Amino acid sequence: MKRLLFLLTLIIYSVMEAQDGALISIETETSALVLKVGKNKKLYQTYFGTRLNNGSEYEFISKENTKKFVINDGNPLIDLRHSAYPTFGTNNLFEPAIRMTHNDGNPSLELEYQSYSTEKIDENTAETIIKLKDPQYPVFVTLHYKTFHKENIIESWSEIQHQEKKSVMLYNYASSALHLDADKYWLTQFYSDVVEEMRMEESQLTRGSKVIDSKLGVRTNMFAAPSFFLSLNSKSGENTGEVIAGSIAWSGNFKFTFDIDNNNELRIISGINEFASEYNLEPGTVFKTPSFIYTFSNQGKGQASRNLHDWARKHGLKDGEKPRLTLLNNWETTFFDFDQTKLSNMFEDAKTLGVDMFLLDDGWFGNKHPRSGSTSGLGDWQATKTKLPDGIGFLMQKAKETNVKFGIWIEPEMINEKSELYEKHPDWVLTLPNREKSLYRTQLVLDLCNPKVQDFVFKVVDDIMQTESGVAFFKWDCNRMMTSAYSNYLKNQQSHLFIEYTKGLYKVLDKIKSKYPNLPMMLCAGGGGRVDYGLLNYFTEFWASDNTDPFDRIFIQWGYSNFYPALAVCNHVTSMGNQSIKFRTDVAMMGKLGFDIHVGGLKEDELKYTQEAVANYKRLSPVIWKGDLYRLVSPYEDSRAVLMYVNENKTQSVLFSYTLHPLTDPNYGLVKLNGLDPAKRYQVKEINIMPKGKAVFEESGTVFSGDFLMKIGLKVSSSKGENSVVLEITEI
Structure with missing residues (x-):
């Protein structure tokens, strides 16, 4: 009984202490990244995932996390697992985001929380700025988190500067350190070669470090692309599962490190590849890292892609909302x-x-x-x-x-x-x-x-x-x-x-x-x-x-x-x-x-x-x-590929179906469409038919409800190899 009372007291004390600490919530419409200042003045990440309606409840997400960040301050096996921007040289046992040598030869760095501010740039965009400082040296790190509310995108980057008398040597200078707690982790990476770009490969991460990087100098992704999916607990599908999509906005050598520790906690360190690139940083000069762009989806990879597409057209791509030239x-x-x-x-x-x-x-x-x-x-x-x-x-x-x-x-x-x-x-x-x-x-x-x-x-x-x-x-x-x-x-x-x-x-x-x-x-x-x-x-x-x-x-x-x-x-x-x-x-x-x-x-x-x-x-x-893009049938899983685009008000859609190399008569079944309005009625018409050719889609011109198209589906594929069908879907 006494032990039970002691544990209850410990939990209550932890929650109260957590409420007293600085809590920094960085939110989009559907996701949240939460940071917290421990009583040792260090900054920790306590949560990344689905946004809660009641922001005050981020304190209660995990009692275990609360105990880690508040009661056990100072234990390197516990505290520093979730350090918001892990340093090197003192008691961090894991991959650092930053490593430097001061001009007096000291190879260590500590970072304590100083302050934070959030600036609303416009109705959709805000930037949270967090200032950190070494307590013994005039070294300053500023963490930036720019949120795009409707697109559910976060951009993270860091700025490093110092006021020492001479230059310091930077060895590591990550854009971001992101921490995840799940039972299992599945990484989808994209390998490349000449004439074989952006091929997908998915594997389960195991203990230790997995690195995806480039050392090419000019061409970022001749071998590996600077983007990834990371699924939590189980493999994500197009429409199911928790998944993070990440990409680094850097056109030289990049590096992603996926590091699972002995407690099965994953940290993702993203940024410029520091290989052969130690950097002499002069006093007063700001070293700005590139943006790590990422999104969280609890509705699979398809939603993560649509988040990135929406963001890219408005913010990431030159003239992303203007027409293109054929x-x-x-x-x-x-x-x-x-x-x-x-x-x-x-x-x-x-x-x-x-x-x-x-x-x-x-x-x-x-x-x-x-x-x-x-x-x-x-x-x-x-x-x-x-x-x-x-x-x-x-x-x-x-x-x-x-x-x-x-x-x-x-x-x-x-x-x-x-x-x-x-x-x-x-x-x-x-x-x-x-x-x-x-x-x-x-x-x-x-x-x-x-x-x-x-x-x-x-x-x-x-x-x-x-x-x-x-x-x-x-x-x-x-x-x-x-x-x-x-x-x-x-x-x-x-x-x-x-x-x-x-x-x-x-x-x-x-x-x-x-x-x-x-x-x-x-x-x-x-x-x-x-x-x-x-x-x-x-x-x-x-x-x-x-x-x-x-x-x-x-x-x-x-x-x-x-x-x-x-x-x-x-x-x-x-x-x-x-x-x-x-x-x-x-x-x-x-x-x-x-x-x-x-x-x-x-x-x-x-x-x-x-x-x-x-x-x-x-x-x-x-x-x-x-x-909006909906990938319906993957060529990695079938002998065909089917995808569709749906406009914003769900009045018009275009579906592409490509038959690849089926070994026998594939007898393809129905494909359920996605992204339409179930209450609307749509005419489905095959277009791009050769002169004197015959439509593959036998119901061309028929009107269906959006409900039928998404719950029952259509036969949209030719059974002949290397054949294609294009359907125009229009609200009636």
Whole structure:
């Protein structure tokens, strides 16, 4: 009896003490992150999950957590498991968010809570700022949490500075430390390679550390994407389960560490990869980390994706709520073999297709070393006189006369040894002293740490924009990673290279965005090797992969759909693969549609189909670009893929069904639709049918209730391999 009374007293005391401590609630419409100050002045995370209606009850979420943070202050095996921004050098036994050495040689850091404030930026956005300080050294860390209420997104980043007499050395500098308590953890990661981007792989996390990172310098995600899903307790489905979706907004080396301790508690440390990047921080200088962007969903991965899409269109993507341009690219038709007459004729092809723009790809520049292949010309951004005697201004004028817009390809961060630029400025290249040059795709990387190189790269864009009326669109490519990286500009601070290169790139893009705020640009990197929300702040869209085979593209585009909205993902109809023009076009319509085909080589019925498909796409693009995405059948789980987009007021939807490679007659069953209004009535009509072709969807034109479509469903798939069905669903 005495023991029971003692335990009750202990619990009551814990709750009372918790109520007395500073409680910081960071909330969105449906989620909450709660931080608490212990009586040792340390800051802890006590909760992350579904938002409570009564905020005062966050104190009662877990009596065990309350005891950890209040009564047991000072026990490193208990307290510091949930440290909001864990340090290194004193009693932290786990992965740190920050590690430094002071100028007196002391390798330790402690951080005590100082104050916090919350500023309401607008009706939907607020920022909570928490100030921490070392009690013995003038080192200050400020934690930032920016919330987007309706989108249920949190952005976290940190700012580190000091007032010591000399510089300090930073070894770790995370953007965020997030703590989770569950029985089990399931990680969905996205691995990549050239022509195999954004492939999903799910596994259960076990004790110890799991690291996903990049050491490529330039291309963030050639091997691993900077985004993940983390499911709690059990595998999450599209519509069920608790899941966190996270992504880092950094365009250089990134790192996620998933660390499960002996008590089965998980911490996720996110930020810049500190590998080979120790940083000398001068007194008074602020080291700002990139944003870790994350969302919590208790309704599965589908809702987490829709949260990110909503946020991206409004806040994460350049011009995310503006229309996109459909286009015809010349690459697969001409490669490097073209002249201004051939290109001018292709403007008519773009008009025939009904697209908005013609995009001139690689091979238009260089004179002393003309760009006739991949080995020369990069760095010399003047039109090749033998190909374009009247310059790109002539092409701009011809496009205008044809009533199509004109876009152009550049790769301004890279250089060939066979170029006038390299002959003049070999010191502008990243290359090791006393070593052979490390070429990849016959290219070297320009040193964007150097302000002169930054000015040069900006001038590439500025000069083109100052020609005639300028171009309507840039495709910005980056075809290699850093190897043997050494900056002549940085001299004795080579460990700053990976960070300063990315900052230099952002400086260039800031200047471009400031001078040309409405200029659309496509982000490309040897395919989809460079996709993140750091760069998408400057780019309207990205090239998903150099693999345009529609079978493979279904998996690639499916992977990207988890984190990026449809209008950001560029999909082109090309000659790659042996599938029908219908299948290739229907797959490309899942995102931002473009073409890279020889229009004159199309058969009459293929051209007629394509023209009709482009007209359908333009009519329905607001639904695809701005609608809520529902992934209905995964190609990872079936021999088909089915997804649909639904507009905001649930009056219109577009459904795409792609049959892959079924081994036998699949006899596909009904697919339950999602996102519609059960009280509305919808006409379901198959579109994108080949001339003289027959509809696969036998009930085309029939009216159904939203209730029926979502509870019973429809047969939406062809049983034939590499076949597709597109349904337009409209409220009656």
